[in-house]
Amino acid sequence: MAKFEGVKWAPRQMRYILPGKQFALLEPDAKVPGVNRSIFYATFLCFEGVRFFVKKGAAGHLEVNFLNWHKNLERLRRGMAFNLSQAQAELIPSAEELESLIIHQYFKAPEIKAFLEGMAEKGLQGYLRPYTVDEEQSMGVTFPGQPALRAIFCSYDNYLGEPFTGVVIPHLVRAVGLNKTGCLKLGINYLMSLKALEAAKQVDPKAAAALFLDDQTHRPLAERRITEWDSSCCLFGLRDGSVVKIPESELILPSVTIQGLVAVLKDMGVKVEERHVAYGELVEWVKAKELVVIASIGTAGILNRCQKLLCVDANNAVAASHAPDTAHPLYAKLAEAKAAYWDIYKEKAKLPAGMNLYKYTL
Numbered sequence: 001m002a003k004f005e006g007v008k009w010a011p012r013q014m015r016y017i018l019p020g021k022q023f024a025l026l027e028p029d030a031k032v033p034g035v036n037r038s039i040f041y042a043t044f045l046c047f048e049g050v051r052f053f054v055k056k057g058a059a060g061h062l063e064v065n066f067l068n069w070h071k072n073l074e075r076l077r078r079g080m081a082f083n084l085s086q087a088q089a090e091l092i093p094s095a096e097e098l099e100s101l102i103i104h105q106y107f108k109a110p111e112i113k114a115f116l117e118g119m120a121e122k123g124l125q126g127y128l129r130p131y132t133v134d135e136e137q138s139m140g141v142t143f144p145g146q147p148a149l150r151a152i153f154c155s156y157d158n159y160l161g162e163p164f165t166g167v168v169i170p171h172l173v174r175a176v177g178l179n180k181t182g183c184l185k186l187g188i189n190y191l192m193s194l195k196a197l198e199a200a201k202q203v204d205p206k207a208a209a210a211l212f213l214d215d216q217t218h219r220p221l222a223e224r225r226i227t228e229w230d231s232s233c234c235l236f237g238l239r240d241g242s243v244v245k246i247p248e249s250e251l252i253l254p255s256v257t258i259q260g261l262v263a264v265l266k267d268m269g270v271k272v273e274e275r276h277v278a279y280g281e282l283v284e285w286v287k288a289k290e291l292v293v294i295a296s297i298g299t300a301g302i303l304n305r306c307q308k309l310l311c312v313d314a315n316n317a318v319a320a321s322h323a324p325d326t327a328h329p330l331y332a333k334l335a336e337a338k339a340a341y342w343d344i345y346k347e348k349a350k351l352p353a354g355m356n357l358y359k360y361t362l
Contacts, residue, residue: 004127004300006157010115013152014106017135018091023105028152037144038134044144045187046079047131048072049299051257052153053345054120062116062362064107064126065345069358071256073098076130079184083132085143093149102130102151103360116362123346124155127300159300163307166209166229166294167200168279170221170312174212174230175251182227182251193230203310203318209296211309213279214251221314222280227251232298233258236282237330239290242271257341258297263352264337264344270330283311286320293324293331303338305331 012025037043050072057063073095080092093101107116119126130151134144174192175182181189196210211234213224226246228234233255236244245262248254262272285291286309296304309322324331343349344357351357 004154004156004159005161007154008156009154010112010152012106012109012111013150014101014109015135015148015150016093016101017146017148018093019146023101025106025109025111026150032133032135033137035137035139036134037136037138037140037142038132040139041141042188043142044080044083044132044134044147046076046083047129047185047187048076048079049185050128050130051299051302051345052126052128053342054116054126055123055346056117056120057361062113062120064103064116064360064362065347066358066360067341067345068256068260068356070095070099070356071254071259075185075254075256079186080132080147080149082181082184082186083144084147088143088147091147098130098149101149102128103362106151107360108362113362119155122155125157125342126153126155128153156300159298160208160232160296160304161301162304164208164296164304165204165206165308165310166211166296166306167203167207167310168213168282168312169196169199169210170213170224170279170314171316172196172199172210172212173215173217174227176215177250178215180250183248183253185253190231196230203312203316204308207310209306222278222283224279226277226279226282228253229296229298232296232301235261235295235297235303235334236277236285236291237293237295237328237334238285239292239325239328241330242273243330244277245272245274247274247276255297255299257299257302260344260352260355261297261303261337261341263355264340265333267350267352268333268337268340270333270337279311283320286311286322289325291322292328293334294322295334302341303334305334 136145200207
């Protein structure tokens with residue numbers, strides 16, 4: 001199962017209660033009330049994952065870099081809006097307010113300076129997790145009474161990693177397009193991801209990822225479309241050297257990382273096509289050896305190439321099995337794109353058009 005490795009948590013988390021705009025620093029393991037709507041009814045449970053890099057600047061000051069992170073902040077705001085009533089919409093902070101809270105009140109707090117300095121010395125990956133909860137002690141089935149934003153960050157060594165095995169899971173649906181939840185990072189989506197991973201292990205005990213199809217379960221299996229992995233988006237690398245990206249929709253999380261990687265690949269001269277892929281087409285690609293590689297794309301892991309993908313039929317029996325063509329130039333090209341993407345954070349690689357590097361001195 002995909003997981004973080006080598007995690008070290010910052011010594012403080014932040015809390016910002018939306019009504020009253022109250023900011024506070026808490027212990028890293030500070031709890032939420034045991035009796036509240038967030039726990040019992042999953043109200044106001046949305047989150048973000050934001051990669052960052054921290055370094056020492058020329059003057060000796062700490063500097064922290066984010067890539068395209070205003071897109072993360074806007075996606076977080078959309079998640080908040082989904083979980084609040086229309087009357088509470090005015091409580092949602094703007095992207096600029098969120099930026100100020102996280103950078104100028106949280107990251108600049110003296111209590112976490114030593115931790116950030118340690119990250120800078122070792123060149124570690126940083127992962128920021130803002131998330132929302134209802135801080136009110138209540139069991140009522142209503143919108144949250146004390147909606148709050150919390151955030152904590154960590155350094156880590158790896159996420160998911162290579163090589164990994166994936167399995168297509170047609171009988172479970174991660175989200176329903178009609179409810180417009182698949183395009184948001186909501187807690188309610190990720191239980192199904194865990195159930196899908198459990199189902200994937202029944203096909204192959206070594207499975208670490210599940211690939212979902214769309215919610216059109218009344219259609220023939222071959223006509224249903226690929227959506228995304230259980231906790232990441234996907235890219236398909238084809239024998240003609242091109243890459244296919246699934247278009248964003250109500251079922252697809254608008255991944256900040258995949259948008260950036262596509263820009264990097266285009267700068268490297270790779271043709272990227274954005275279109276839907278039917279499951280039947282994927283199976284044919286596998287059988288005809290047209291699929292060179294399928295990759296998992298997400299904030300924490302950036303890009304990981306799948307070593308084995310199992311496509312199942314309507315009876316959950318394996319219908320086709322894919323292994324990457326490691327000798328094909330595109331296989332190595334994806335690894336180069338991953339390295340270039342992380343180097344952008346470090347200011348060691350060119351920033352492609354359409355991408356923004358946010359740099360802050362702490």
